[in-house]
Amino acid sequence: MTTHAGTIFVINPNSTEKVTEGIDRAVEPLRIVGGPRIECLTLKEGPPDIQTQRDVDGVVTPLLVLIGELDRRADAYVIACFSDPGLHAAREATSKPVLGIMECGILTALTLGQQFGVIAIFAGSVPRHLRLIGAMGVAERCAGDLPVDIPIAALADARKTSQRMIEIGRRLRDEKGANVLVMGCAGMAQYRDELENEIGIPVVEPTQAATAMAIGRVRLGW
Amino acid sequence: MTTHAGTIFVINPNSTEKVTEGIDRAVEPLRIVGGPRIECLTLKEGPPDIQTQRDVDGVVTPLLVLIGELDRRADAYVIACFSDPGLHAAREATSKPVLGIMECGILTALTLGQQFGVIAIFAGSVPRHLRLIGAMGVAERCAGDLPVDIPIAALADARKTSQRMIEIGRRLRDEKGANVLVMGCAGMAQYRDELENEIGIPVVEPTQAATAMAIGRVRLGW
């Protein structure tokens, strides 16, 4: 156990500051007096958006460089992109805990419902998510993964995005039998409560889930 | 999110105070100044030991009664027995988060290694663990579950117990390919560090893992 409260770096691997701001707001409830400091960073070298496998793979090298720079000060890392880019490379690079929001979002969902559904943002991400779910060995618990699938520009429209997420959430619940949902994105925590109220089943905000697990790891020292 | 720090009740469903004391020491690192209060309780009506399915099923009713008594004050519960007794009944009984140490121990292990091995205490528990692992849908990630299998009396001998746990841990690592281990018991956190040092792969203390996840749930309010 660290004597100093410790620092968790929550890294947004895309270069969009607005997303990092959203992440920062999301983790605010996890800033505990006496607890680890949570610092949200933007990976400047990252693309504005992480949509494709190319994007995912492309952030790894700069991410590892950043981790190299931070490691002396870090007690844990959260990679805040739903494709968990660089998660395993990062785990080789540092002895500090590294958590990915997809992995932790799903693991947390498993404590909230029998079958989880993922609300993805981009249709093109779905096969990638399914590969990761297969790699995690939890496919049996996955009800489905459906994309909001609206143009990126429209994501700026909170109401439109929210509506569509609710729609997808209901489809996952009704057509696929989901008992819990995982928001397949970072920095959109402001939608969580409404989603849960409208759809009526638990909704996991994955950056919050991962950061929560990181706090435990820092406090426990393993 | 609660304005007051909140209270997590970590319930030892067996009636052995020594175990509760061990649990209490285990969760000490998770007591954060501004964080939820963690109160460890003994279920008086529980058996001295939970070894059999009968024991597991038998604690549910008194556990639910206890949860009924605590619920007004509670913000979350951790059921601190590796068979997660009453986990799902408790989740029906309260709207507060309920976490089981087996479930959370395994979920946390999944962030630490590809294949997890369980060090069980009693040989008779292994089939029950495997049923629960099947119910969790994570059998693909399970390298194996092997019991320490020494008489209960001998468990009081720390050195003998530790030796045997190390032996079993090494078998899981070498024969079964485990990359991470989960201690299949509550209140034995004092062995964790030595196990990890001796065996050389991460070791998850499940009560710590569950309580860590509970803190996140309390802070996040979902």
Place this chain on the structure above:
Amino acid sequence: MTTHAGTIFVINPNSTEKVTEGIDRAVEPLRIVGGPRIECLTLKEGPPDIQTQRDVDGVVTPLLVLIGELDRRADAYVIACFSDPGLHAAREATSKPVLGIMECGILTALTLGQQFGVIAIFAGSVPRHLRLIGAMGVAERCAGDLPVDIPIAALADARKTSQRMIEIGRRLRDEKGANVLVMGCAGMAQYRDELENEIGIPVVEPTQAATAMAIGRVRLGW
């Protein structure tokens, strides 16, 4: 092998005599001259209905007491509730065979079709069934589990219940690809034939399936 024909106790763990009567009628075809006597019992301490996990867990202790009382006379037991309450605790408590209607209903369905669908009574039971199906390791053969989901009062209306079961059975067949159905309840054998005729795929009555397997075990002596 027993020289005397033997006795199979089919225990209805809920306290509703009407259900036991339904169970008794269901197993009538299995009363074979020279075969084990089949005696259907009501667990007086059980709740009127078993709907929740709490109900399921709550019957275990009285069930084990009953088994303790019957064991000298028993050659096998069938637990006649689709959540198989106390199945594994009972298997510890007695050396006599214990069979659960959910487990046996599903195992028998596997000899009748590639993908089985479960017609559950209560929506709240579905996650519990899925946990058990996962524990059984047969999730790959499960097309789906859908509830009739009508108020308990309405279950007394045979026509309404039957209509709804047929509706759900067709959904399982058409939307989920079920080739065989399992009725997710005890004591409702009178609906089986109509369901099969209307839906056109085999329908397993689980209490009958379990009692049939029990007869075999008694005759074989293992």
Place this chain on the structure above:
Amino acid sequence: MTTHAGTIFVINPNSTEKVTEGIDRAVEPLRIVGGPRIECLTLKEGPPDIQTQRDVDGVVTPLLVLIGELDRRADAYVIACFSDPGLHAAREATSKPVLGIMECGILTALTLGQQFGVIAIFAGSVPRHLRLIGAMGVAERCAGDLPVDIPIAALADARKTSQRMIEIGRRLRDEKGANVLVMGCAGMAQYRDELENEIGIPVVEPTQAATAMAIGRVRLGW
């Protein structure tokens, strides 16, 4: 339900009468005074032994011819070879229940232990068994499948065969974690008790398991 007790034909698809005699002795405990008549038949066109996939596939046509001849008198069939030859073709050919000893042996084992091990006779059968276990969707419950692997001539030596089966059974129990064993052959019921006593875990005789399930189907009429 048939008014007449009904007839179950247990068909040995190999042409070795001695095996049929062994099968006949195996099912003797299942001959109940008022129950279905159990008649064991030898498929004359079958090979002396069924060892290879070629053997398995080769018995299907004559088996279907035999079923065609018997169908008017039959109420159910059991195919008594551990590769369940012709099981699915037979199910197309008749509306009467058809049960395979491998399928039923395994399904019954699932009510007796968490992980089942198969004691195969021939090493060459193991991949075929594993394909069938995969087709059944129960691979998660399979601890392993190991062959006795002694020359066919030596199978006539009861002591040698028994010794070897016990050896393999212990390997399945100790190395693979089997909690229950399935004898991967027909007509060898005389070894069952000894195997169970020597190895200390339940042992399923598959022809007995399948014939038991057949009795239920005949009595129930579905």
Place this chain on the structure above:
Amino acid sequence: MTTHAGTIFVINPNSTEKVTEGIDRAVEPLRIVGGPRIECLTLKEGPPDIQTQRDVDGVVTPLLVLIGELDRRADAYVIACFSDPGLHAAREATSKPVLGIMECGILTALTLGQQFGVIAIFAGSVPRHLRLIGAMGVAERCAGDLPVDIPIAALADARKTSQRMIEIGRRLRDEKGANVLVMGCAGMAQYRDELENEIGIPVVEPTQAATAMAIGRVRLGW
């Protein structure tokens, strides 16, 4: 590696020459100068159509006889029926590579999409396909298997067949989440391009897939 280019026999196990002609056209692109000769043969003893398990099992013996006759000249075999009849018996019968179009069609699909859907011809084939997919251990990647389900006579109507295949393909894509499709039949390669253009996801022609894999095996000599 063979010094002579080698011969691959692509065997149509049904006796309909038109299908063999379709197969022959399908493999034409795989006839490479300097590469193995690809000779398409009709199994005269086969049924006109392979629809049922009985049909599947019934072709094995004549298929093995044919393989016996060809083996001296053969360097590999492709069994060109989507139920891979006799695949495993053939693999025992010869040391030359034997490939089945269902197995290879699916394996190739796995390089083209995350979830594969099968467009079956006959509704009755679907459970058989699912058994084989379970035996292959790839059920997790299977989105679904839906039949065109039009009378055999109508299959001669190219437009009607094509329309229906497109319809089924779209259902697999939209309702089941298929990312790639496998045509569940042999000798219908002429539909492939149109299916792919209309449905917009990759479509695997399985005889082409298997023959491609056979070429590799012949050239490599293993």
Place this chain on the structure above:
Amino acid sequence: MTTHAGTIFVINPNSTEKVTEGIDRAVEPLRIVGGPRIECLTLKEGPPDIQTQRDVDGVVTPLLVLIGELDRRADAYVIACFSDPGLHAAREATSKPVLGIMECGILTALTLGQQFGVIAIFAGSVPRHLRLIGAMGVAERCAGDLPVDIPIAALADARKTSQRMIEIGRRLRDEKGANVLVMGCAGMAQYRDELENEIGIPVVEPTQAATAMAIGRVRLGW
């Protein structure tokens, strides 16, 4: 179908020319007179060795650049590193087929044996392989993955490497039940025959397997 024979680029993503030479020798049998030209390239920007996840992720960007440069001339690509680095990113980047040697090595193994074992080079690669096997959804067919685990320097000693690979292959066969082996590396085809002769079960050389599948794709035009 291409009118010109086409070109398959087999890319060695590590920068060691000797490995590329080994790959080039491995694919020689697949150079068919009228078939696609197979050109083996070294990724200059790649590390000398690909051992870690960092190495794997790090080659993606230069690999995509190379593919961008080659695409006009390419008809297919094979990524010749057993971790299939950049496989999915490459599939986004080009409309030409991209095949990975791990994926194809395993898919080909599935046509050669029921349970496949992987002979890995580095112990650190095993968890990565298992993740990929989980992502492929074929874990049920995987007997195990064991590393040769000798220092890189020693890999230059052909005899020592061969000895060790045979040893590991036998362990996979005897302890894990493997029926077929996959060499978990590129450019070591010269060991294949000896491995197969010594161990007695089929051995898949993955670069050969992938290049074979690529030839098919080029000839078929899908």
